Amino acid sequence: MxxxxxxxxxxxxxxxxxxxxxxxxxxxxxxxxxxxxxxxxxxxxxxxxxxxxxxxxxxxxxxxxxxxxxxxxxVIRVLTSSGTTGEVSRIHLDREAAATQSRMLARTLATVLGPRRLPMLVVDRAGVVGDRRSYSARGAGALGMVNFGRDHLWLLDADDRPDIDALRTFLDRHGGEPFLIFGFTFMVWTYLYEVARAHGLDLSQGILVHSGGWKKLADRAVDNAEFRRRLGADTGLTRIHNFYGMVEQIGTVFLEGPEGGxxxxxxxxxxxxxxxxxxxxxxxxxxxxxxxxxxxxxxxxxxxxxxxxxxxxxxxxxxxxxxxxxxxxGRLPRAEARGCSDTYQGGTA
Amino acid sequence: MTVRMRFPAGGTVPVADLLAPDEAEPLTVGDPRVVDFLAGVSGRLLAPALARRHPELGSLGFFLRRRELLRAVERLRGTLAPDTLAFPRGRVFHVPPANVDTIFVYSWALSALAGNANVVRVSPRSAAAADAVLEVLNAGLAEADPVVARTQLMVTYGHDDAVTARLSAACDLRVIWGGDRAVQDLRRHPLAPAARDLTFPDRSSFAVLSVSGWAAASPHRRREVAIAFANDAYWFDQAACASPRTVFLVGPAEPAERVRAEFVALLDAAVRERGWDVDAAMAVEKRVGAYGLAADGGVRRMEFHRNALATLELTDVAATPRHWLGAGTFPFVTVPDLAELVPFVRRRDQTLTHFGFARDDLVELARRLGGRGVDRIVPFGAALTFAPVWDGHDLLREFVRLVTVTD
The missing domain is CATH 2.30.38.10 (Luciferase; Domain 3)
Known part of the structure; x- marks a missing residue:
């Protein structure tokens, strides 16, 4: 590689x-x-x-x-993270920082994707990209990544249901050569793995890049090793790369090696x-x-x-x-204090 | 529209059941049937086994002793002119905070002592001490006059606006704890025209330490003072409205430096001795809080001694934060005298804990503040001791209605 x-x-x-x-x-x-x-x-x-x-x-x-x-x-772009508590990070990029981050992300991913744009399957719905000025974490991930592929298929419809027919068509057309799969870890498992297994689809030429953590899969007893094993055994997908990154360090991704783990x-x-x-x-x-x-x-x-x-x-x-x-x-839990006020937010007086 | 009965313990009941009128022998101010019940509860709370498990229930037990209750009623009567009679307000709806397990009891007990019918919303997020209290209350019912179970109700329900709206519309007084957000949230639900709110919004509290008072104290006394301060600060993760956060060192700058160093060392020792610590999440929270304050300016130096203890030197009084910075984070500011605090104090400032001052100095400070802020000035160690006068309100007085008869 x-x-x-x-x-x-x-x-x-x-x-x-x-x-x-x-x-x-x-x-x-x-x-x-x-x-x-x-x-x-x-x-x-x-x-x-x-x-x-x-x-x-x-x-x-x-x-x-x-x-x-x-x-x-x-400042040409302000990125915001999604926040479960309503707080969002605001990351300010000037022209140079914006260009550098996307260039370095491309070089990092080229390590596993190769130099050419591959046909791309996105395990998400098209709507998540939405407004280009206000990226959600899901949208930003997808948007940053869509540039690395071509002939995109967005797997989910507006109601987050996988479109099996479209997936078959995509695989008939591109499934015989390397293609890129991108998605959040739990969505890949829920919407792609389970569907591909149920329908006996062949993903062996795919290169999966995924992120988002294992918390939502923990109750199904799926960790990284199990994820890789079952995708390989049931769909033929073996080129799998988890990554770790955050909007506060946009462009930097820590990438899982081909050996996994x-x-x-x-x-x-x-x-x-x-x-x-x-x-x-x-x-x-x-x-x-x-x-x-x-x-x-x-x-x-x-x-x-x-x-x-x-x-x-x-x-x-x-x-x-x-x-x-x-x-x-995993994630550190958010600190909770006892006290008279029911809610605490750093920085709000 | 249903709620779960916590007191008297029971199943799920329709809200309408909480509002059924009780015609038989209404309660009076200082009603002996309520006093008997509360005094019984006090005895159970002070039982050594329970007090060991939940030390905060011990203070509650003391608060509810028969003598204290009767004294509170006497004090109320003493404030009334001869032509004035006090009666219960009617029905009081209490919305206490989720995070302080025992506030709901203080608030309710005084209202019950005033003879009101009460509905208390006990948060579904309430902690172990709240359950222990409810157990004690229910255990006391067997010996109590049945009027107690008919008129004193504690319920739990989730964020059901319909229930809150119904209870709000049906009460004569609504008592809202839990800070600004809880107050604003509850105020969306209208009260009856003659009813009103008693609110406990977000508060901030501070400590004042006299440099000369410290110098005059024996080494033993200094240790005691540091322990008392540690109790005030750490008990509720420094997040209760009365928890001291910033410490104002009052006196000349140069000896103040030495006093701070010695005080911080003794505080550190006190916290260690108690075995209090903060977890990794709180340690990160403290960094977020302290770094944020430093980013805003006014922090000359910040020091993270260990996870349980961080200190910040502020450049001046104006840099003093009023928001929580995480458990065990102490900004310090040196001021030449107490009067320096006067322009700084605001309405939201609640408790000033003090050490080393003469009573006259503190009274003088209170006079100069003129009620614009700071409702309690109490010694180190007493910050969290609940009193029937709280947040500037004489609670028992708030819970009664006055009738005048002039001939």
Whole structure:
């Protein structure tokens, strides 16, 4: 599998990222006054001996504060995350950041999709893309991804029912050569896997790229291994790549290797697992909170973020691609306090 | 349109059943049948086994002792002119918060003591202590006069607007706890023209620590003070309306630095000793809160000593936050004297816990504030002690109707 973004060994990457991210810290400190005030209050220095020493922001801060590092008139796009509690992240992109993120996403995915656009099956309905100015997480995922395919089939109708006839037609036409399948993990399972199995459809030429987590599948006892095993056994689909990414670090995806089970970091990104008590980097094999680092965020200070996801590093420079191999284990529950007020929202007085 | 009966415990009943008139022997203010019942409840709450499991029920038990109840009624009568008679308001609908397990009992008990018929909405999200209280109340019914079970009702229902609307329309007084959002939410449902709301909106609370008072205190006393403050702050995750958040150090700047360092060290020790900690989710919440405040400006320094304890040095009083920053997050500001707080205080400020001041200084501060904000000024350790005067309201007085007879 040819790749130009999964190339650096961990020592090479750390050296390069440390320099680039240190420069980004200084850049955002100059360009984003709220970010500078946070770092000043922390007493953070401009230089870091190691990646783990770089100051991080809690990712939810993008839901409670506007953090932008470019003048307002240079912002060409504001991405918003979906939020179950009504809070949304607002991510500001200027022309350069927008171009870089889509270019680097393309290069990352080309590793598993190849250089050409493939026929594409989207396990979603066409309506999710909707308004291009206000992307929902589902829409943004689909919209970002649709550019990597051609002759798209949106599998679900307006009522979220899979269109079996259209799927048969798509497979008759494209199923004999590599084609791209994209969808959210639980939707792929619910709407594609179960339908394909029931109708005996052949997905063996497909390359599945999926994301979204396992929570909704947990009650069906489907984890990553089971997902891969059953898709392979029942539909012939074996080229399966889970990915982990977030709107707050748009363009950066941590991609599952062809062997399955581990996510890898592209050359311009890395993860650090932090012990949530000591906040120090956790050793390989020890779960903790996932910190994501990426050189792509230049128009907003999202270069070093502490997520609310739990993960574990399985190994370093010992897998299909170089660098760290890790898994996402789930989400930290939202903190709930006792108190007189029934609702708490950070940042609202 | 049905509700689940929690007190008297029972099945699901139509809302209309809650509103059936009770003609037989209406309750009076300080009715002995209610006093007997509440005093019995007090005894059960103070039973050692229960108090060990739910320490907050102990304070409730003390609050409901016969002597306290009679004193409250006497105090009410003492405030009335000779030509004034007090009677129950009628039917009171209580909507307490989900997160403080025992507020509903305080609110209800005083209203029952005033002789009202009560309907209390117990949140379906209520926690273990609430269930324990309900168990105690139900256990007390066997010995109680039947009027108690007929007129005092506690129910649980989900977010059913129709039920809320019906109960709102049928009550003489609606008591809304749970903050601004709960108040706004409930206010969508009209009351009868003569009825009114008693509301408990979002509040914020602070602590004041005298630098010279600290210097004058013995090492033993300082430890006690830190423990008392830890109780105030950590008991409800620093999220109760009366929980102190920002600490104002009052005195000259230079010794204030040393006082802060010593106070934080003793607070840390007190929290450790109690074994209080916060989980990873709360630790992240605290970062979101503190970093957000720093982003807004006014934070000179923030320090995360460990997950249970974070401190922030603010540049001035104006930077003081009024929103929750997560359990165990303490902004500090140094001011030369108490008067500095006067322009800062607002209507939503509720409790000021204090250490090291003379009574005259505190009374003087209250006078200068002129009731514009801060309803309670209480010593460290007493922040969460519920009192019959709360949020500026004399509750028992709110729960009665006055009739004057002039000859």
């Amino acid at each position: 040819l790749t130009d973004v999964f190339t650096l060994t961990q020592p090479e990457k750390e050296k390069r990222l440390r320099d680039e991210l240190t420069a980004l810290v200084a850049h955002h400190r100059r360009a984003c006054p709220p970010y500078a005030r946070i770092l000043d209050a922390l007493g953070a220095r401009d230089d870091a001996a190691a990646l783990a020493d770089l100051p991080w922001l809690p990712v939810r801060l993008f839901k409670t504060r506007a953090l932008v590092s470019v003048p307002e008139d240079q 581990s996510l890898y970091c592209p050359d311009f990104a890395d993860v650090i697992i932090r012990d949530p008590v000591t906040w120090r980097e956790a050793p390989v094999g020890t779960p903790g909170l996932i910190e994501v680092l990426s050189t792509l965020p230049t128009s907003y200070p999202g270069h070093v973020l502490l997520t609310e996801d739990l993960g574990v590093v399985h190994g370093v420079d010992d897998g299909h691609w170089p660098g760290k191999r890790f898994s996402v284990l």
